[in-house]
Every structure is written in structure tokens, then in C-alpha cells.
Amino acid sequence: MTGGESGTMKPWARYLIGAVAGILLGTGGAIWSVRAGALGSSDTIGPWTTGRDFGTAQASAHTRAVVALRGLLALPATEARYYTAAVDDAGRPLEGRCTYAINGGGLPGRWWSLTLYDRAGYLVANQPGIYSVGSAGLPSSEQAHWTIVASPDRQTGHWLPTGGIDRFELTLRAYLPDDGGKGNFTQAQLPSIVREDCK
Amino acid sequence: MIRRWFGPVLLAALLGAAAWQATLWVTPDALMRLALDRVSNVGGPNSFTHTPLATAASRTIVRPSPDLAYSSCPFDLSKGPLLIDAVPVLAPYWSLSIFDTHTNVALVRNGIKAAHKPFRIAVLASGQSAPAGYEPVRVEGTRGIALIRILIDDRARFPAIDEERRATTCRSVG
Numbered sequence: 001m002t003g004g005e006s007g008t009m010k011p012w013a014r015y016l017i018g019a020v021a022g023i024l025l026g027t028g029g030a031i032w033s034v035r036a037g038a039l040g041s042s043d044t045i046g047p048w049t050t051g052r053d054f055g056t057a058q059a060s061a062h063t064r065a066v067v068a069l070r071g072l073l074a075l076p077a078t079e080a081r082y083y084t085a086a087v088d089d090a091g092r093p094l095e096g097r098c099t100y101a102i103n104g105g106g107l108p109g110r111w112w113s114l115t116l117y118d119r120a121g122y123l124v125a126n127q128p129g130i131y132s133v134g135s136a137g138l139p140s141s142e143q144a145h146w147t148i149v150a151s152p153d154r155q156t157g158h159w160l161p162t163g164g165i166d167r168f169e170l171t172l173r174a175y176l177p178d179d180g181g182k183g184n185f186t187q188a189q190l191p192s193i194v195r196e197d198c199k
Numbered sequence: 200m201i202r203r204w205f206g207p208v209l210l211a212a213l214l215g216a217a218a219w220q221a222t223l224w225v226t227p228d229a230l231m232r233l234a235l236d237r238v239s240n241v242g243g244p245n246s247f248t249h250t251p252l253a254t255a256a257s258r259t260i261v262r263p264s265p266d267l268a269y270s271s272c273p274f275d276l277s278k279g280p281l282l283i284d285a286v287p288v289l290a291p292y293w294s295l296s297i298f299d300t301h302t303n304v305a306l307v308r309n310g311i312k313a314a315h316k317p318f319r320i321a322v323l324a325s326g327q328s329a330p331a332g333y334e335p336v337r338v339e340g341t342r343g344i345a346l347i348r349i350l351i352d353d354r355a356r357f358p359a360i361d362e363e364r365r366a367t368t369c370r371s372v373g
Binding site: 007011014015018019021022023024025026027029030031034061062064065073074075076078079081110111113115117120121122123124125126129131132134136137171175176 | 203204206207208209210211212213214215216217218219220221222224226228234253254255256257258260261262263264265266270291292294296298301302304306309311344346350353354
């Protein structure tokens, strides 16, 4: 379009362009924001993100939308805390072709588990059918300090298969938190995620 | 040139903000209704469906926990209240939660809070009342889901727990 044509454009046409562009940008931006948001994107602690108002009337419209898309029917913080990681300690996306050492200790809750999901939020197919590792499955000698290895290749010890998928996410669930869900776990309490090597 | 576009740009900003907010408001209800329809298609409304442990093939809800046995009762209160007779299973974790269509939690009761004893809940829409012997729980709207989670710490125990969890029932009294 030339400057002359723009100058002769009818006012209603300019307003129509503005209205259509605004609606498209607003709708598209909201969808992008929800799809890009990690489960509970309100607080970031190292590689983990979390929120405390899942399932409550106080939850913001954005939190409700993200939880509905990525963790529908999540419990409120008094009952369970959800921490999700899509990156490692260095901020790099978690890749299914890489091996990660996830090191943690005792968590302030009655029971916890670590589950590996694809980016859509579904469990990842793997031959042995291992989808999670939890405190109930750890011997007492490892409760205070444990290592779980996420890898496409079989590992000795506690293995979370990545299935070799492009990107994956980890969700840490801690049920019946000691503080009733009032505060977040600290970075020292949450597991570290260290990339070791990639195929 | 700039003066001619000031109005249209302002309109774009206003409509963009409105569209952003509207999309965020509509998304949870739309996704919840979709999930309710999916669950209802499996076992019908106002009755519990006891699903097997989640695997990579599970697609009913996102982020299922593979450590939990889920039992779900999608409800529709348009014809009357939903009555739940809950019998906690002795497991490291057991809970009953009730969600409305806006994703709000109307009730969460775990086995510890229930002292591992049976209890009765009446899920009510506006204007409905609970029958004698049932604890009233009000929800917004008429649709939602009651969900039981049971921690399976040993998969060998699942068949026995699968039998035990069927003692919990939900029914409409419309």
C-alpha cells in the first residue's frame, strides 16, 4: 500500500483494521501465554515453578487457565504442592536425548513423588513402564538423600525413562505439606537437576 | 498520518485487552466441561468410575499421577442433589475432592481428617437442601466432579484396593 492510498483510506476502514488486529492479538496472546505457562507459574524457585492458589476462588484468571490446561483437578496447597520443571539448573530445556541427575533430600510433607511428562502433560511411553519415583519406593537409608536419573537409557538405581522425546517436564508432588501449604519449599529443599550428557 | 491512526490504535489496545481477559475467563470452564464430557462418556454422570492406574495411554485428564488410583463421579445437579457415601480406604493417602465447573474446590477431605471412618456428603446447587444425615457442600453451577485419590505404594496391593474403593458410591436423588 502506498502512502497516498493510506491517506485516502476511509476512517471506518482504519477502525476496522484496529478492531480486528486488537482482537486477534489479545486472543492469540492469551492462548500463547497459557500454553507457555508452566503449571503454577506464579513462583519460580531455581528450575521449579509453583503456585499456591490452585483450585481456590482466589486463583487468578491466568492461573485457572494454565491449571485447566496443564493440571486440571489439581488440589489446593493445603492438601498438595505441585512443583514443575521444564528446565535444568542451568536454565536449559529438559531434553529427552539427555541424561540428568536429580538430587534431593527429605521433603517437608507426608509423601512425595517425581513424575516425568511430555510437554502436553501425558506420561511418556517406555518399555519397563516406569513413570515416577516416589518416597514410598525409597529405602529408609535414601530418604534423607537420594538421586534419580532421568535418561533415555536404562540406569542402575532409580531411573526415570525419558523415552528419547524432544522435550519433557518433571512434576514433583508433595502431599500433606508440613506447613499446611502456607509457604513454598526452599531451593535447598527442592531437588537439583543437573545435565550430565546428551546423545 | 499519526493523528489518523491514533483512534484505531487505541481501539485495538482496548479490544486486545478485553479479548485477552475474555479468553482467560472462558478457557477453564471450556476445558473443565470437555473433561466432564470425557469422564461422563466412560461411566455416565452421577456414578463412580474406577479407573486403572495411569499409563502412557491415559488421555482422560492431563498430568495424571501414576502413583494414584483415581475414582471419578462427574455430576449434574440439575435434577437434584448428589449424595456421596464415602468409605476411606486404608492407604498412605486417600482423599475425596469436589470440583465445580469453574475449577474451584468445594471440598477436600483426606483419610486422616475423616479418621479413616465413613462419611456422607450431599453436593448441592443453589436452592437445594441436604437430606438428613448428609453434610451439605454447595457448588457454583450444576456440574462438576467428585474425585477420589488413593496412593498405591505397592502395585501388588492394587487389586485389593480396587475392590475396597468400590464401597464408595455417588447417586443423584433427583
